[in-house]
Amino acid sequence: MKILILLLAMLMLHLLTPFWWWVILLPLAYGFLAAKKGWRAFIAGMCSAGLLWFAMSAVALLTRSETILAKVNVMVKLPGESYLIILAATIIAMLCGGFGALTGFLLREATRSEARSA
Amino acid sequence: MTRIKLLFSALITMTLFYLLQFPQQNLAPFPMGKFLNPFSGFWHNDTGGDEILSSRTLTGLKNSVIVQWDDRRVPHVFAQNDHDLYFTQGYLTARDRLWQMDFITRAAAGRIAEVVPGSLEYDRYRRRVGMIYAAENALKMMLADSVSRAALEAYTLGVNAWVEALDGKDFPLEFKILNYRPELWTPLKSALLLKYMAWELSGFSEELMMTRTRLALGDSLTEALFFRPPLLMEPVIPAGTPWPFQPLPVPDKPEADFFQLPLNAALPFEPDPANGSNNWAVSGSKTRSGYPILCSDPHLGLRLPSIWYEMQLVSPTVNAYGVTLPGTPTVIIGFNREVAWGQTNAGTDVLDWYEVEFKEDNPWEYRYGDAWLPAQQRIERIAVRGGGTVVDTIPITQHGLVVYRQHEKAFKEGIPTGTALRWAAHDPSNELRTFLLLNRARNYDDFVEALSYYDCPGQNFVFASAGGDIAMHHNGKFPLRWPRQGRYISDGRDPAYQWQGWIPREQLPKTRNPARGFVASANQNPAAADYPYYMDGKYASFERGARINERLEAMQRITPEDMMQLQNDNLNLHARTALPRMLAVLEKQDLSLFESRNLQVLQEWNYMNHRDSIAPIIWDRWWDNFQQLVWEDECYSEPYGRLLFPRRDVTVDLVLNDSASSFFDIRSTADTRETFSDLLLLSFQKTDQDLTQAYGTFGEGWRWGKSRGTDIPHMAKIPGLGRMGLDTSGDSMIVNATKKRHGPSWRMVVALGPEVKAWGIYPGGQSGNPGSKYYDDFVDSWVNGKYYELLYLKSPGDSHPRLVGKSILQGGAQP
Numbered sequence A: 001m002k003i004l005i006l007l008l009a010m011l012m013l014h015l016l017t018p019f020w021w022w023v024i025l026l027p028l029a030y031g032f033l034a035a036k037k038g039w040r041a042f043i044a045g046m047c048s049a050g051l052l053w054f055a056m057s058a059v060a061l062l063t064r065s066e067t068i069l070a071k072v073n074v075m076v077k078l079p080g081e082s083y084l085i086i087l088a089a090t091i092i093a094m095l096c097g098g099f100g101a102l103t104g105f106l107l108r109e110a111t112r113s114e115a116r117s118a
Numbered sequence B: 001m002t003r004i005k006l007l008f009s010a011l012i013t014m015t016l017f018y019l020l021q022f023p024q025q026n027l028a029p030f031p032m033g034k035f036l037n038p039f040s041g042f043w044h045n046d047t048g049g050d051e052i053l054s055s056r057t058l059t060g061l062k063n064s065v066i067v068q069w070d071d072r073r074v075p076h077v078f079a080q081n082d083h084d085l086y087f088t089q090g091y092l093t094a095r096d097r098l099w100q101m102d103f104i105t106r107a108a109a110g111r112i113a114e115v116v117p118g119s120l121e122y123d124r125y126r127r128r129v130g131m132i133y134a135a136e137n138a139l140k141m142m143l144a145d146s147v148s149r150a151a152l153e154a155y156t157l158g159v160n161a162w163v164e165a166l167d168g169k170d171f172p173l174e175f176k177i178l179n180y181r182p183e184l185w186t187p188l189k190s191a192l193l194l195k196y197m198a199w200e201l202s203g204f205s206e207e208l209m210m211t212r213t214r215l216a217l218g219d220s221l222t223e224a225l226f227f228r229p230p231l232l233m234e235p236v237i238p239a240g241t242p243w244p245f246q247p248l249p250v251p252d253k254p255e256a257d258f259f260q261l262p263l264n265a266a267l268p269f270e271p272d273p274a275n276g277s278n279n280w281a282v283s284g285s286k287t288r289s290g291y292p293i294l295c296s297d298p299h300l301g302l303r304l305p306s307i308w309y310e311m312q313l314v315s316p317t318v319n320a321y322g323v324t325l326p327g328t329p330t331v332i333i334g335f336n337r338e339v340a341w342g343q344t345n346a347g348t349d350v351l352d353w354y355e356v357e358f359k360e361d362n363p364w365e366y367r368y369g370d371a372w373l374p375a376q377q378r379i380e381r382i383a384v385r386g387g388g389t390v391v392d393t394i395p396i397t398q399h400g401l402v403v404y405r406q407h408e409k410a411f412k413e414g415i416p417t418g419t420a421l422r423w424a425a426h427d428p429s430n431e432l433r434t435f436l437l438l439n440r441a442r443n444y445d446d447f448v449e450a451l452s453y454y455d456c457p458g459q460n461f462v463f464a465s466a467g468g469d470i471a472m473h474h475n476g477k478f479p480l481r482w483p484r485q486g487r488y489i490s491d492g493r494d495p496a497y498q499w500q501g502w503i504p505r506e507q508l509p510k511t512r513n514p515a516r517g518f519v520a521s522a523n524q525n526p527a528a529a530d531y532p533y534y535m536d537g538k539y540a541s542f543e544r545g546a547r548i549n550e551r552l553e554a555m556q557r558i559t560p561e562d563m564m565q566l567q568n569d570n571l572n573l574h575a576r577t578a579l580p581r582m583l584a585v586l587e588k589q590d591l592s593l594f595e596s597r598n599l600q601v602l603q604e605w606n607y608m609n610h611r612d613s614i615a616p617i618i619w620d621r622w623w624d625n626f627q628q629l630v631w632e633d634e635c636y637s638e639p640y641g642r643l644l645f646p647r648r649d650v651t652v653d654l655v656l657n658d659s660a661s662s663f664f665d666i667r668s669t670a671d672t673r674e675t676f677s678d679l680l681l682l683s684f685q686k687t688d689q690d691l692t693q694a695y696g697t698f699g700e701g702w703r704w705g706k707s708r709g710t711d712i713p714h715m716a717k718i719p720g721l722g723r724m725g726l727d728t729s730g731d732s733m734i735v736n737a738t739k740k741r742h743g744p745s746w747r748m749v750v751a752l753g754p755e756v757k758a759w760g761i762y763p764g765g766q767s768g769n770p771g772s773k774y775y776d777d778f779v780d781s782w783v784n785g786k787y788y789e790l791l792y793l794k795s796p797g798d799s800h801p802r803l804v805g806k807s808i809l810q811g812g813a814q815p
Helices: A003-016 A022-033 A038-063 A064-075 A083-117 B004-020 B032-034 B084-110 B118-129 B130-145 B146-164 B173-178 B187-202 B207-217 B219-226 B431-440 B444-451 B543-552 B560-567 B573-586 B591-604 B615-631 B647-659 B677-694 B779-781
Strands: B057-058 B065-070 B074-079 B277-282 B293-302 B309-315 B319-323 B334-337 B339-345 B353-357 B362-368 B371-374 B378-383 B389-397 B400-404 B419-423 B459-465 B470-475 B510-512 B517-521 B710-712 B723-726 B742-744 B747-751 B757-761 B789-790 B804-811
Touching: A003 B573, A022 A083, A022 B444, A038 A064, A064 A083, A064 B074, A083 B004, A083 B032, A083 B130, B004 B032, B065 B084, B074 B084, B074 B779, B084 B118, B084 B130, B084 B146, B084 B173, B084 B187, B084 B309, B084 B804, B118 B130, B118 B389, B118 B400, B130 B146, B130 B187, B130 B431, B146 B187, B146 B431, B187 B431, B207 B219, B207 B353, B207 B362, B219 B431, B277 B339, B277 B459, B277 B470, B277 B543, B277 B747, B293 B334, B293 B339, B293 B459, B293 B560, B309 B389, B319 B431, B319 B757, B334 B747, B339 B444, B353 B431, B362 B389, B362 B779, B431 B444, B444 B459, B444 B470, B459 B517, B470 B517, B517 B543, B573 B591, B573 B615, B573 B677, B591 B615, B591 B677, B615 B647, B615 B677, B647 B677, B647 B804, B723 B779
Parallel strands: B057 B804, B074 B309
Antiparallel strands: B065 B074, B065 B804, B277 B293, B277 B517, B293 B742, B293 B747, B309 B319, B319 B334, B334 B339, B339 B459, B353 B419, B362 B371, B378 B389, B389 B400, B400 B419, B459 B470, B470 B510, B710 B723, B747 B757, B757 B789
């Protein structure tokens, strides 16, 4: 459920603005505000961001981006099939989402423990 | 513990952000996050743009415009007035070629450093040779003329109508890769583009190298090798053509024969390869239809997106079809209902270097005659991405801009430091007017009037009309010179060296309806020795011109198909001229097994540089090695280093007529005297080694289409966006002038008559978007020498099975 909400929120922000870094910022905000456990925050961030970028780029490949995909593949020196660039985009989004959310969560933990010790 | 974890996790997150937000020189030289973002990144440069442009309302149009699209994405624009016509040309060209237009004019203006780090010296060089200076001068003339002004302003509005409506995710791919935004178009950019072409076609100079060569070899040898009358040459305007005029007096050569090298000039130097081209027209007496046929075939550096964009432009004043230059209004090479025209590069020298002596204690005063004159100061501001602005001040003297001062290092080898550049393209001119008039020309007189506005770069303009005229004009603004003036670096101190007037337009080499029934040019010498003025420059060797003449003379009842065949003619006239003599001598030598095999290949060769043949690569390499052996000793001298080699036809002349020449002796071997035969053998032996090393064992790898082949790289050399390893025939001095990275950029055949018919092809595609199926869809047909029939429509309502859609552009509120 969390993953779905995160994913939808990210989708909306992506559609409205040209910024790529929502895949970091949104999971980070989620981690800070709502996550209960570190590893769960990580997985939620990772899955939502990865799933979103994977789905969107797969749609692009399947609709009308095949030519450009093949060319970009050569440009970034990826070997073989054009799905590799989708894989690259997905992995990047997963890392961003996962570590974004974890950082958000840990940031809250750190500020809390500071508040407690104060 | 939490803090350590936080530190760790935050560090990874920040590193990720850093890596993805900013270009990484080695990993990915573009901002990866933005680029890969599936919502706005490169994924959107897909085939979506291939759809027919939807009908729309555009502010700035006066009336409605109808655009018919054919199956090759060529727009046929029907406007109700000229303003709307050029507005729409700008709009549609920007839609397909915006990045190319932006980048090429940035390159021209020296504004690359704004977008690509590390380009400051390139930009400085562009500014110093006066690209913006030249464009500003031209723009003043273009804007002073109400017709060219109107076209230029309408075109600008059209481009900007497209740019302003552009959303970030729809930016052309290259903007995303290089990470910058499109900017608004200006009339200056159109002028810059024309000057960019002028520099491409006339911005070469051998003066530094020639000066050095003359210093090293002395006068008589230099004359013998570099000014030998070109025996095999068939000039554009044949010998015997009458010159019915009283030539102007040409300034006398100053008594003091200045020739010396600027201090810092000991640089290696290879002149740029000339951009060659073919054009010809045959009169009705030689064609099956009884009407003239015109062929144009400019050869330029090959790249994607292509330099040309095909269009048909129709308004009540014009109906022209042909190729346009993305960034300028009008059709540049093409035809209309009554006439057709095309250009090849003239090659005549319009660029001289003058040594300038600055005052020792004042670098802004220079000697001119007996006086010290103050240099004008031109200030250039070069913006650098992420690094502020560099201010550069260029001295302008009586002789032009001082490109590099004595102590500076030239960006391009071959530019003499401490000299001023006099280039005809710096003078105000309005070439756009020529094309506006050519697009509307109806007969020979209109053609002549159009050419009277055309100054630089000089071109051989070919012309044919349905009325039956054919003509060839070597046209441009060419200075009056005494013999050899401008072949060496000139004395900037002596006012006598200044250009003193121009060859009058009506006295330039030209011919109309000659008895032989055809006119043709292939960048060779414009006229024979009987022409009253001294013209010199970088002219092509004899082969291409001679082969075209040979074929056209022999042909009768010519059809357009015959002309296409001739444009694709692969006969290597150079080999046909020199090879039999070389083989006759080589055959008597002792050859190894492999060498004998190579010999046999050459003996059996039909002199066609066909892609499936192995002989062309053996011949090509052998000639190069042979020529190297002949000249490397004569044309090398301490302390000057490598000197210019004589033109190829001089060597051919030696082979045919003077095989006992002492030039064949290798000077470094004092005790032996090598002969023509020795050099042939030595170079032939080396050829087998070279080829085996480069292409493996004899066989498929040696095939001309593979060993030479052709690459069409992307304009900014972005990997993956070009078309490499194309299996092509032809070569540089062959009518099918396809080379490794250079070749026929627009093959056009126009059959005039009551109904004009035309065929054409260029190595690219209409769309500049690498994700489009129209990006490079002509390339394979071009490789195979095929043509498309060009749809010449007469009215917006015309129907044709190859028309695939229509866009209606409505006028909106006036701006």
